[in-house]
Amino acid sequence: MTKQQSHQEWLADLESQSKKKQEALMNRIAAKLNRPRVLKKPEQPFRGAPEFWNEFSWSPQERIQHFTSNMEAAGGYVVHVAGMDQVKQFITTKAGDMSASRILRQNQKELSELNLEGALPQINISVWNDNPETDWRSTAAEADFGLVVADHAAAYTGSMVVMSSPDKGRSVSLLPTVLIVIIPIERLKTRLGEILVNFDEVGRESLPAGIHFISGPSRSADIENDLTIGVHGPGIVYALLVDQFE
Template identity: 30%
Template sequence: MSAREEIFASIRRSLNVGPVDAPRRDAVAARLAHAPVGIVPRRGHGEAAERLATFKSEAERVQATIAEAAAAADVPAEIARYLRENNLPATLRFGDDQRLADMPWAATALEIARGPSEGDDLNAVSAAFAAVAETGTLALLSGSDNPTTLNFLPDNHFVVVFAADVVADVESVFARLKAAYGPGALPRTVNFITGPSRSADIEQTLLLGAHGPRRLHIVVVGAG
């Protein structure tokens, strides 16, 4: 018997259970399936247009900037415009997300790089899994499609979110995750991002970009 098996055997003896305890497993499954729903504020609820308006208002309140694109094909031009008007380098990195790859980046003058960041990228773009109207928050999933390094290392983070993916609250994000991935197959990390990185640890002075991007520009696709 390995050390690991000995430890688990000791735990089972102390709990007076066997290695296969169907009733306990069934009890856990039933509790998870019928977990009570907590109180959810109504602020983010409403029709799609109302949810989107709340999301935009909350995101701007925490120093994110917002732009709208009628279609996914308009996203590269919007990001190029933002970089140009803010006197930023015409470079951009993104992962393997097919929604981003299908956009007409060649129609811009942007220099495109692919894959995770090594820390030397100034600009990156990610595609959000969902957005939370209640708090102006973006939900991004880890993985090769949208590497987590792109969320934290570049100075300027662009996030594309489709209007249909703007939900009322965080609880709705997890419901979508369960529906999309099923039990036991969730992504390793879900990053919730609300505005650019900030800290007021030193003398209570707010500093943007303390632990991540100093700018967060959100492009909402299909808002019309």
């Protein structure tokens, strides 16, 4: 910027130069594709999902089959159990098999009723946000297991949805080494759209601070596409489909 230029003139000059470079780039791309540039905004006569997709639905058994297939394809594990007694048995067995020493769970009635403290007295079991003086993010990062209950799940994408609240910390599903997600079978839907409509209905002001879509363990890849599991989240994810949640 010269002394003769004002700040606004300098910004305008930079914008003009940037637009010229953008035009040149787009022209080169169009030339290489051997077709004219599209300069008009395309018409979009349809908005949202088509009607046939909104009506698409699988049977309960098909939802279980497709959810299992899609979750396992992403590297997760799916176990279908009858009730919470089997959930408790799975957690206690897995904790023993994996030599877990710390478990962090959400502060929910159904998880309290599992009485994991009585079944696993040798393991340090923490309950999210039950002590305001605890550094909960550090606790989550040090946990071997994170235990949460899914608010929703979609069979078509193999996704689980976990929403945050004061009793349901985001860190419980994001930081432990192993994540165990309990999914009441009635919360398993066919399409993701069946879940997203609920968020529209409650309105932006009523949405929680965090809505997390989990589709298997954390997966990261560098610029050479070398895949690494568990860098930015749990490296092992178990989804427990429960017929009788209460």
